[in-house]
Amino acid sequence: MEKEGEMQPVYLITGGAGNLACQLTFPLAARGIRCVLLDVAAEPVAPVAEGCQYVRGDVTNAEDMKTVFRDYEPRVVVHFASLLSAASEADRPAAWELNANGAFALLEMALAHRVDRFFFPSSLAAYGGALPDLISDHQVQWPDGMYGVTKTTVERLGVYYARRHGLDFRGLRLPIVxxxxxxxxxxxxxxxxxxxxxxxxxxxxxxxxxxxxxxxIYTRDVIDAVVLLLEAPAAKLRQCVYNIQxxxxxxxxxxxxxxxxxxxxxxxxxxxxxxxxxxxxxxRRFDDSAARKDWNWKSxxxxxxxxxxxxxxxxxx
Ligand SMILES: NC(=O)c1ccc[n+]([C@@H]2O[C@H](COP(=O)([O-])OP(=O)(O)OC[C@H]3O[C@@H](n4cnc5c(N)ncnc54)[C@H](O)[C@@H]3O)[C@@H](O)[C@H]2O)c1
Missing domain, CATH: 3.90.25 (UDP-galactose 4-epimerase; domain 1)
Incomplete structure (x- = not known):
């Protein structure tokens, strides 16, 4: 693979052919960031910004991941690749392999390559059981579904890597997009x-x-939230994962x-x-006061x- 535009910071976006990844390329490209989109799919589901590199690869394949890190030296990882809720329930081993093991391997890789930041999209499905009408960031997480279990798992892993190893792990629990x-x-x-x-x-x-x-949440709000959180100064962030409403x-x-x-x-x-x-x-509703205070989130x-x-x-x- 050829290296181009070496002066531009490179963001590796896994699940790079998907809904959110494609839309995120536009604000990132406008900021002079080069996006490397990695996905198992043949092509993106939506238009992507000019200058993006599309790489066919599998997050659960160690060779694919080594190659992409070696060839592009990403500074930031945005880890969107995931089986979603229905697919995770239908095939639990596949869900665990991609959503949990794949994330673990990628976190290890991010640490080894000392990336500046790691973004993870968690979900409202990371909550379950009897829930109050308003969900705070401190609500205990007992997800009901396999998808939510894997999301909660990666949140916990991310916080571990942040606290123990200094990885700048940032996540959002997204409502339904x-x-x-x-x-x-x-x-x-x-x-x-x-x-x-x-x-x-x-x-x-x-x-x-x-x-x-x-x-x-409307998709344009999601993209704004991801960019805002990625750009927030680390010193302002009091927690790794935020609810947004x-x-x-x-x-x-x-x-x-x-x-x-x-x-x-x-x-x-x-x-x-x-x-x-x-x-x-x-x-039904999230208390997002921490996101508003720490990184100026507003829908x-x-x-x-x-x-x-x-x-x-x-x-x-
Ligand atoms: N869309 C929502 O409502 C919503 C809500 C909360 C959280 N999220 C999370 O946001 C992220 C992006 O969601 P989306 O709506 O763009 O989903 P999406 O299904 O459009 O994108 C996921 C992408 O991951 C890819 N993928 C699957 N297996 C892979 C593998 N082994 N290696 C590399 N890529 C692989 C798929 O081909 C797909 O393009 C996901 O992690 C999802 O769980 C989404």
Whole structure:
């Protein structure tokens, strides 16, 4: 592999073909950062910024990882590669291998190469059991699903590497991301699918309950949050992993916001108890006061702003 632009700082983004990775390349490239996108997929799911390097590779393959570190010498690792919730439940060994063992190997590699920073996206699924309406950063984490178990595991590993070995590990527990590039197989993609199917066919059937209201976040807010946290001075950060809050509409309120842009659409409910129970077991609202205080987090997209932006994006796609 050829080395180019050696003066630019290099960020290695695993899961580099995915939803969040592709979108993150734009603000990073605008800051003069060179993104190396590593993924097992043949190609990215979405456009990426000019100047990115796409590398086909597997996080769980030690040779692939050695090669990418040797060839690109990344200063920052953004570790997005993961099986998501449904896939993790369907194949527990594969989930543990990628989400837990893969992260462990990458943390070791990051430490050996003395990277400046390691970013990890945890999830609202890192919480489970009986939960209060408002989740603080100090809420005990007893995840119910395999995906959440692996997310909590990596949070703990990251804090270990930070405290014991001085690795600058930073993480966010993300609410459900609403995005036109969302993995549509996931139960949690209902909000994204509601927009996309309504725009495409004029109808959508929600499988959650009208009153279901897990914490959501618009994809543009996620990207802003990742960049803000990556850029925050280490001295300002009082913890490694932060909860962030954006919006918590009921599915009925979400349907109403979508209808504002598609007045003739049919948005109805046929609750699937299994899916609804899973969604309703996740946090509804996060107390994100630490994120606001330490690195100036503030959500820009409320429900109306998200609906307007999503509808405009789909209309111009
Ligand atoms: N989208 C959400 O709602 C949400 C919420 C909370 C946390 N997260 C986390 O954010 C991260 C990114 O999510 P996303 O929405 O972009 O998911 P995504 O599914 O679009 O991207 C994940 C990528 O990882 C890749 N991948 C799978 N196995 C790999 C391997 N062995 N080696 C390298 N790459 C591999 C996939 O091909 C895919 O492109 C994930 O860690 C996810 O758990 C997402």
């Amino acid at each position: 609403v995005s036109r590039y969302a993995h549509l197989g996931a139960a949690s993609s209902y909000a994204s699918r509601a927009f996309m199917e309504t725009a495409q066919s004029g109808k959508f059937v929600f499988q959650v309950r009208p009153e279901s209201r897990p914490a959501l 954006a919006l918590s509409p009921t599915a009925e309120e979400l349907a109403a916001a979508i209808r504002t842009h598609y007045p003739d659409a049919s948005l109805t409910f046929q609750t699937d108890e299994r899916i609804a129970d899973l969604i309703d077991s996740w946090p 820009t997209y409320d429900l109306a702003a998200m609906a307007a932006d999503f509808a405009t994006t789909l209309a111009t796609a």
